[in-house]
Amino acid sequence: MDNINTITDDELRALVKACGWREATTMKQWPHEYAIVGKTVPAALYNEFQRFGARIVTGYVRYFYSKELHYVDLDGYCYWHMSLSKSGDYDLINRAKLPNIASRVRGRAPNLDALSPIRAVRAASGVTEEEEEASKMWR
Secondary structure (H helix, E strand, O other), X not given: OOOHHHOOHHHHHHHHHHOOOEEOOOOOOOOXXXXXXXXXXXXXXXXXXXXXXXXXXXXEEEEEOOEEEEEEEEOOEEEEOOOOOOOOOOOEEEEEEOOOHHHOHHHOOOOHHHOOHHHHHXXXXXXXXXXXXXXXXXX
C-alpha cells in the first residue's frame, strides 16, 4: 500500500468518482450516501480506499451524538467512517453534502468541536443553552 501521507486531493477526487455511492435509507433524518468495499468500490481500488479511510482519521473531529468521529471535507462533501471492520480495514465510507451533517441539526449550526461530549449530544439534538437552563428549574 502507498504511504497514506502522500495521498493527494486529486487522487481522492478520482477515487470518489470511481466509487459507487448509495443512498443510506436507514437514517433518513441524516441524509447521506455510502461506498462499501465489495459492493460499490471496485476491487482494483481497494488500496486507495484504505488510504482514504486512513486520511479521514487525520481529519477534524466532531461528535455525532456521543460518538467521536473524524471527518474530511472535499469538493462540497463531508466524508467519514464509523469504525474499522473486524479485519482492521476501512470497508465503508460515508459522505454528505456540506455543511457537515453533524452541525446541521434542526437548522442550527453549533460548534460541536468546542463542546464537551455531553454538551455536544445536547447541541446535536437541538437543545439550546436557554432551553437547558430552563429545564433545570423543573428538576
